[in-house]
Amino acid sequence: MSARWIEVADGVHVRRHEELDLSLGLVVGNDACLVVDTGGDEVQGAEWAAAVRAVTPLPWTVVLTHAHFDHAFGTQAFLPCPVLAHPNCVDELVIDGAEDKEKWSAHYKTENRPDIAKAIRDTRIVLPDTLVSEPTTVDLGARIVEIAQFGRGHTDHDLVLRVPDAxxxxxxxxxxxxxxxAFEGSFPASWPTALAGVLELTGPDTVVVPGHGDPVDSAFVAAQRADIAAVVDLARELTAGSVTLAEVLRDSPFPADATRRAIGRLTGRNRSGR
Known part of the structure; x- marks a missing residue:
C-alpha cells in the first residue's frame, strides 16, 4: 500500500496512507517510542511496524485511539509490547470485532481487492492490555505523552494524545x-463537547493530527466542531417539527448521506446516539 512520512515536529511523525486516507502516528523519545494506531489488518500492521523500525530501534508502546478496524486491527505485528486503550475500546473489539472483520472483508471483496479482503479475514484481533480510563502519561525519555478522553464523540472511547514539548x-x-x-455508530450530541476538550489542548501553532487526512490546526478543529453542533441543532428542530428533512439536508454543512447518518443517531430509534 502506498504510504509516506510527514515529520510534524522533531521526533513526531505521521505515516500517511493512500488507502482510506489513513494517518498513523509515531512519537520518538530518548528511551522509547509510542505508536499511535496500528492499521487495518496484520499485513498493513507489519508494513507499519517495519516503517517505524526504519526510523527508530527503540522499544515501543502502542496506543489505540479507538476500536475501528482501520485503527486497531494491525496490532499483532507490534507484539510483545504494552497496548493502551480505553476500556470501551476493549468491549467493542470483543463484541463487534468478528463482525467488523466480516463486514470489511466483504467490502474489499466487492471492490475486487481480494488481497485486502483476505488480510482482514485472516487478522488476529489483539485486545489492549493496559486500560486508560483517567488522564495518564507515557514517559518516552525526555518526552512525555499525555493521554486523555473527553467523552463520547466518534465513539464512546476516543483517546486523545498530546505531545506538549512538540x-x-x-x-x-x-x-x-x-x-x-464518520457518524455511523457515533454520538453527535456530545461530539462538540469532546472537541471542546481537544481545543483546550491547542493554541494557534498546534499541529492536530486527524485519523484521516493531512494534519490540521486548531481553527480547522473549531470549524468542524461548529459544523457538528449545527447538525445537532438541525436534528432538534426536525424532532420539534419546526423544519422538514429537506430543509435539514439543504442547510446542513455536510453532504446528505453524512447528514442522514447523523440525524439517524439523534432521532427515532437511535436515541443511544444522544
Missing amino acids: DVVFVGDLVENGAPP
Missing part, C-alpha cells in the same frame, strides 16, 4: 480532514 495533538477520528465526520 505542540502536537493526535485526535483519531474525532476530526476528519478531506471527508465528513
